[in-house]
Amino acid sequence: MPAQHARIQSIEEYEEAYRRSTENPEQFWADIAEPFSWRRKWDTILESDMVEGHNKWFKGAKLNITENCLDRHLATRGNKLALIWEPNDPKTRQIRYTYRELHQEVCKFANVLQNNGVEKGDRVCIYMPMIPQLAIAVLACARVGAVHSVIFAGFSANAISDRVNDAQASVVLTSDGLNRGDKQIPVKRVVDDALHHCPSVRRVIVTEHLGWPVNMVEGRDVWLHEELEEVEKTSPAEEMDAEDLLFILYTSGSTGKPKGVVHTQAGYMVWADYTFRNVFQVNENDVYWCTADIGWVTGHTYLLYGPLLSGATTLMFEGIPTYPSAGRFWEVIDKHSVSVFYTAPTAIRSLMATPLDNVLSYSLDSLRVLGSVGEPINEEAWHWYYTHVGKERCPVVDTWWQTETGGIMISALAGITPSKPARAGLPLPGVQPVLLSQEGKEIEGNDEEGYLAIKYPWPGIIRTTYGDHERCRQTYFAPYPGYYFTGDGARRDEEGLYRIIGRVDDVINVSGHRFGTAEIENAINQNSHVVESAVVGYPHDVKGQGIYAYVICREKISKEEAIYVEASIIETVVAEIGKIARPDKIQLVTGLPKTRSGKIMRRILRKVAEGDTSNLGDTTTLLDPNVVDEIIEGKK
Structure with missing residues (x-):
């Protein structure tokens, strides 16, 4: 020991x-x-x-990081609870894994990956709900030396294909669908849409979660439960170099293209x-719960890796804070x-x-x-x-x-x-x-x-x-x-x-998730009504920052038409990025405050969005200072 x-x-x-x-x-x-x-x-x-x-x-x-998360605990903590899964619906059965059971599940999933051609260094994209198989999949990738890239299961097909193509992933792990509060979402269908544009992907492994019928592409798609029937319960961990890639996690950049942050x-x-041990001061008998989705870095470090490295009991929650009630x-x-x-x-x-x-x-x-x-x-x-x-x-x-x-x-x-x-x-x-x-x-x-x-x-x-x-x-x-x-x-x-x-910088923090203004602007500009847009953050009572979009349209829009145009812009953003990036406020404008070199003065737009127009600074350097008065008037 x-x-x-x-x-x-x-x-x-x-x-x-x-x-x-x-x-x-x-x-x-x-x-x-x-x-x-x-x-x-x-x-x-x-x-x-x-x-x-x-x-x-x-x-x-x-x-191998999984030997430190699992194998080294087996002698002293084999029967200790490692992972508790609490479902979206309190009437559904919870699932619990001891360290020994979790080790076995990870080994089996690792064997499935290898049977499907995953090798050390391959990139595997994971687009799954908050179910135990997501946590197991991440650890299985690390066990065989594959680089995992988890994509939050709320991103759109376009956002998935951008990330899969950037990583040149050969395998995608997904499920039939997911529960989110009182909604059920067809996850596999979103993946299918994304993969029309992803030539590097040769295998999709699908977890059955909702029991929904899904389209299985012959020669590409396989069911996880069928693959698990064929494999052993042990799997030796791949030897990795200290600086080999462990995962890529895409964050929104200040340019439109998401950037893949690499950790080794x-x-x-x-x-x-x-950091886990010292910040949270977790004791041997504690039950620790991080509510983050594994699709974000908090879920990686403080739902999965940190707790398991420390030999703690970690809880994973499928649902949302307000379903079926706000006491959940x-x-x-x-x-x-x-x-x-x-x-x-x-x-x-x-x-x-x-x-x-x-x-x-x-x-x-x-x-x-x-x-x-x-x-x-x-x-x-x-x-x-x-x-x-x-x-x-x-x-x-x-x-x-x-x-x-x-x-x-x-x-x-x-x-x-x-x-x-x-x-x-x-x-x-x-x-x-x-x-x-x-x-x-x-x-x-x-x-x-x-x-x-x-x-x-x-x-x-x-x-x-x-x-x-x-x-x-x-x-x-x-x-x-x-x-x-x-x-x-x-x-x-x-x-x-x-x-x-x-x-x-030009980044908005929405509910703790960072979006580059350029990424949202690029999405808005895909809309057929739009010539140009500028996006800023503004204080939001719940989200911390909301997304405020100033949009120039191709043609003059009446008040009656504006409702439909704004709804159409929101649809475009949801399709391009996902619901998490939908603008909270859209203001249709005829121009944007720009310097003579063409740079949009977001500082001014931020002040207007915040309702603070008392100190906009010097606007005389703008190409057209009058546009600022028009935007202020329009906001009223």
Whole structure:
């Protein structure tokens, strides 16, 4: 049995760990990595070039991440619950897997993949609902050395084909359909539409979930349950290099094309485990629940990999917070005695808007730690969460991180380091945040504001954007050479705690999911009525940020026609990206505020969308300053 992972248990231990992580980072991470199961230890801990964006951790090491998630726990935790699946409908049977059972299911799925021609290094796209087979599929890919790319099962056929083609995936894993609240959605049909434009795909493996009849393409499509009948219950894990690709996860970029964020084996593993253990302070008998979909990075790191690496019990939920009633989250917490609960401010705000009885009807006395993820949690939501869900006894960890960081960067450690409403808190050991001026000078001291950047690599740092490292370099490393640029503004308060202010680039954070304005504009511009559009974010009571679209049409539109045109634009966006990106407000305009060089002044459009027109700055430099007055009038 390997040595046990320790975790920080006092503010003094945090301060000591932070000091060691900055004074001698390589020795610090060597110590943290030691207890994992390695086929071969590393030659060097870190090889880094923060100007070019080249970072390699634990170079020369050999491992398989699933041996660390599953195999190494079998001797001591074989009969411990690893995964609890709670269905969309409370009347449907829950499913539970011990570590031994989950290991067996992953081995069987790994054998199915190999029988269907999946080899080490192949890309496998996964478009599935939140069912156990999704979690098992992800781990099975990692076991055989295939690169998984999970696509949120709410994206459109076009969005799927973009991602499949960029990854040049050879296999797609999907299901017949999915449940989402009171709706059932034909998942396989969406995949079929997408694959008309994906020549690289030669096999589709379909999980039966709803029992719906689906179109099975001969020679390409197979049923998972039929394939599982043919395979053994054991499967040796493929030996992987520390820097082999583990997964690609597509995020929306500031250009229209989604970018595939790449994470590799060893660094991501060490970071996922270290951050999970320390932020959530999970104990051996805890039941931990992260409500995120595995289609997002939070689901990767804190529903699946982090908990399993730490030997925890993780809960996976198929449904939504308000079905069949707005008490569903609290019912699940009581039913499974959840002790650590991690969700998004969007969910909290939507539940705040329902009668308080929905939460007061449940005891919630099993809860010990509350977490928040996806965007900064506003003070009102923080207090509601702390008071009514945590009963004023559970610490709240407001975690700041990104798809590109692999795991949590700035957060309180539950019950250990300071936690204040609307503050992410202190950086984790190994994270060296700085505030930069616009010119790139470090801003010293507390009670200061600037651009948030990180000045030393950490094991979970983005390795590249798939197939296009220059895009990675330009986005994250070129703005301020020698630093990783987060794209966020931040404030360091008088106590040194970090408060995240929000995006400083053309990215909108909708319910914790980032969309590049260009991606939504490209979708809107596909509509036959549209000449040009500009999209900005604006404050939204539930989602944090809503999507506000200014649209120029080809012909003059009457008030009566406007309703149909706006509905048509929404349909186009849903078809191109998915419902999650539908604009909340559309304003038809005759022009956009542009500089003489043709750049759209989104700053002005953002102010108008926010209803703050008192200080628009100098508009005399615009090509046509009158267009601003017209847009303000039109908004009224």
